Amino acid sequence: MAIMVGMIIMLGLAIMDKSHKQQGNNAMLLxxxxxxxxxxxxxxxxFGITGGLIAACTSLGLIAGDPVSLNLLSQQKYLEAGIAATAVAIGFLSLVGTTAITTGLYSPAGMKFVFVAGIFISTGFLGDRFGALTPILAFIAGFATIACEVLILSQLAIFLDKFPGVKACGDHIRACTTKVLEIALLIGGAMAAQAISPQLGFFWVAGFYLLNKVSKKPLVEMAIGPIAAISLGIFVNILYVLGLY
Structure with a gap:
C-alpha cells in the first residue's frame, strides 16, 4: 500500500511540475x-499478438519485465510487483515513444505495460476464480494494451510535450533502476569474490572497479562485479593447480 501511495504522489507531482521546459520536441518529431x-x-x-503472448507468459509466472518485479513475484508479492512494473513502464514511456517515432521501430513489449497487465491478471493476484481462463484473459489484456499504445502513439507524444514533468520523472525512474542494478551487481560480485578468497576478494573487486573508472575505454558498470568475481575464481584455481593457494 505504501508503494501505491508513493506512486500516486509521484505521478501527481510529475503532472503538476512545469519546470522542465520543452518546445514541442515530440510534436516536431511527429x-x-x-x-x-x-x-x-x-x-x-x-504488436498486439506479441503483447498478448508476453502478458500471458507473465500471468503464468514464466517471465517478468524487470529484475525488481521478478524478485517480488518470487516472494509472491503480486501487488507490489505490479506497482513496480508500472513504475518501470513509466520510466520507459518517453524512451520507447521517441525511439518509435524517430526510427519507425517499435519494441515487441511496447512500453512495458503488457507486463503490468500480465501481473495483475494472474492466478497469484486474482486467485483461482478464472482457472484456466486466466492466461487467455491476460492475452486479451496484453493485446489491447499494446494495440492502444501503437494507435495513440502520436497523442502520447503530444501529451509528454504538455506534461514535461512526466517525461523527466520517467527518465529519473529509468536512471535509478539502472543505478540500483549496478550497485546490486557490484556488491553481489564482491560477496562472491569474498566467498572465493576471504583474504583477497573484496579488494580484488574494488581494484577492478577503480581501474574501470580510470580506464580510457571503461566497461559497463553492471559488468564489473560479475567479471571481477569470475576472474578471481579463475586466478585462484590457477594458483591452486600450481600449489600456491
Missing amino acids: NLFATRVQGIRKSWWL
Whole structure:
C-alpha cells in the first residue's frame, strides 16, 4: 500500500511540475517522421499478438519485465510487483515513444505495460476464480494494451510535450533502476569474490572497479562485479593447480 501511495504522489507531482521546459520536441518529431509512425500503426495487430503472448507468459509466472518485479513475484508479492512494473513502464514511456517515432521501430513489449497487465491478471493476484481462463484473459489484456499504445502513439507524444514533468520523472525512474542494478551487481560480485578468497576478494573487486573508472575505454558498470568475481575464481584455481593457494 505504501508503494501505491508513493506512486500516486509521484505521478501527481510529475503532472503538476512545469519546470522542465520543452518546445514541442515530440510534436516536431511527429511532423518529421509521420510516415514512420503510420508504418507502425499498420502493424498494430502484430504488436498486439506479441503483447498478448508476453502478458500471458507473465500471468503464468514464466517471465517478468524487470529484475525488481521478478524478485517480488518470487516472494509472491503480486501487488507490489505490479506497482513496480508500472513504475518501470513509466520510466520507459518517453524512451520507447521517441525511439518509435524517430526510427519507425517499435519494441515487441511496447512500453512495458503488457507486463503490468500480465501481473495483475494472474492466478497469484486474482486467485483461482478464472482457472484456466486466466492466461487467455491476460492475452486479451496484453493485446489491447499494446494495440492502444501503437494507435495513440502520436497523442502520447503530444501529451509528454504538455506534461514535461512526466517525461523527466520517467527518465529519473529509468536512471535509478539502472543505478540500483549496478550497485546490486557490484556488491553481489564482491560477496562472491569474498566467498572465493576471504583474504583477497573484496579488494580484488574494488581494484577492478577503480581501474574501470580510470580506464580510457571503461566497461559497463553492471559488468564489473560479475567479471571481477569470475576472474578471481579463475586466478585462484590457477594458483591452486600450481600449489600456491
